Amino acid sequence: MNATHTGPAPLAGVRVLDLSKILAGPYATMSLADLGADVTKVEHPEGGDPTRSWGPPFVGADATYYLAINRGKKSVTVDLKSEEGQDLIHRILEETDVVVENFKPGSGLQRIFDYRTLSERYPHLVVLHISAFGEEGPLRDEPGYDMIAQAAGGLMSLTGEPGGPPMKAGFAMGDLGAALFGLIGVLAALVERSRTGRGQYVTTSLFECQLALHVNWATNYFATGERPGALGSGHPNLAPYQAFPASDGYFVVAVGNDTQWASLCSAIARDDLTADPRFERNRDRVANRGDLERELSAAFAPGTVEHWCDTLAAHAVPVSPIRHLDEIYADPHTAALGMIGTVDHPTIGSLRQIAFPVSFSGERPHLTSAPPVLGADTDAIVGAHRPHSMAGR
Template sequence: MPGPLHRLKIVDLSRVLAGPNCTMILGDMGAEVIKIESIEIGDETRGWGPPFLEGESAYYLCANRNKQGITLNLKTPQGLEILKKLVSDADVVVQNFKPGTLYRLGFGYEEMKKVNEGIILASISGFGATGPYSHLPGYDYIIQAMSGLMSITGEKDGQPAKVGVAIADVLTGLFTCIGILGAIQHRNRTGEGQEIDISLFDSQLAALVNVASNFLCSGRIPERLGNAHPNIVPYQVFAANDGEFILAVGNDRQYQKLAILLEDEILLSDQYKKNSGRLQKKDELEKVITAKLKTKSRAEWKVLLDEAGIPNGPINNVMEALDSEQAIAREMVVKIKHPTISNLKLVGSPLKFSKSPIKIDRHPPLHSEHTDEILFKLGYSKHEIVKMKQDHII
């Protein structure tokens, strides 16, 4: 059964993480994705490591499956001409050059429309095409700092901290994917293509969700709370007698179950029945709960809390998470055939379609792996391809 985006063609000019993650998701859903890289080093992440697995960077491998790979020198007239041919029958172009780069190459959105009137151009940058910061490079770490995310991440009395993955890149890739699907639906209705201008900064601001809303509604600047929640109590890390785990009491009903389970008169008192009261006396409440939870092991509490329907969970390391029975049952670790790597495992797709399931048909391409194949399809002869290689066009 073909994927839900079968017959959609994506020309991928992006590199590093936000764009490649977006196009990988589209490829997972069945779109044909042609990844275009520079002829020298290609996607920068090819060199980001260790770890390397039989010569391939683990970083590159995480975001580039279900794609074909071609190299082009876009600074040459013939390289640009090949790009135009690829775009001529494509549905979407994804690029994350600095704003204005495509226009300087002579192939901005207006020029693309002359080649393909219905083309959708998704342009990803650090700060977007407008505004005083539009010319600045966008790195996830910097975006986490400038967006306010780091100011609310970390211990209250410690340094601001970044999230352990490039979360602004990941979120921007997801927002870009959503934008592309919306633009396709618009084109289905009207026949019109369009350009999508999306930035890491905007995406991360949007991802502040309730924390941003708290400020906009109250005027109070949010602070770091460590592992606590700004709006809900108890919702944090607690210690059993053999280590730490998460207790996430999301509503008053769950709190009543917890108070009954812990068998403490203080916890059952009226002052704590409502979340608003628990927030007002957060410190006192935490002390009572902490003392109670230290009387049993994490495993014992896991059984009791699950039986009571109270959200909780262990703090797994990455190995424990990926090796968990749940991850295995959900096929979240998949084995991929690769021409040079004997045992390649990647994180699976979280998208579970009942009628058009995700398929991983292509390994993350080697540098320039499909250049000849793609150029043959475009009508170039073997002699022309050899000449272009000699001229450093491909």
């Protein structure tokens, strides 16, 4: 199952036990695997991670959802509620550096694998716990998926057209945000452990990470007390910074300063707009957003997307067509960056994957082995952790 990419593996030697499922935890552990960690994914013997059945589409026995977030891992099937399964996990923990789990707060499994108890037996362990709503507060015991986080965390109130129904973001920003902040926490805890020798209990939640991603939306509200709402493709602090219709589709313009605004006006032969007191400075354009949109929409309407992208780019105005995923995956720029590679799956064959998006001194981490067949490594892992290895503990 050799991958087509080779490169740095800064986490080589770090051993990770993945007790999580669905998206946030598995995406975090896949990222650790991409960085060179040895990741073992624990799955229930009957069906495994629920995302194996989250289709269509399916490729072979597994849904593409599962295949997207589990490469580079071994799979061991264990019933975590059984005494035998718990004994096996404890034997594995003796040689583990990082545990990632998303047990529901207060659940039986969280009590069984309570961090306080684990840290007494394995003081070196770094444990990442990802929940829906966090460790404290009235919502701590509530379940939640990405959609719930986007609604409860405010993202859906800011997404969509003004006056329209609330919209979910296209990507799973609740889960993915928690995965990335959790990953940061794990890496920081490993650095701390290198100094102290002790692990950490790292916690985050989909809800907390949604709040962290509010950024300027939050400070806008704190400063003004005005409830923000959806702006379509617009920006609360910049204008023009949105999608506009051309004669054959939409494109986006992102004007970040007054110099770029003057360049845009020159490109569309409307230099008069730079002297219009409604649009002279960014603060004026934001205050008169509706008038600005009407002026620019009328100017852009006769031309094609290609025409305006070429014209505005020639004037150093940030601009882009709105592309579909198939176009992006076939783009020479994507290929030049090495962002798509392949792994060899034992039953599916060649499987295309999006690579890890960070390079180290010009080298991208290797695209690791394919997502595992359910229980593919159970015999080997059980054999390597037989009870006699506990002698003297």
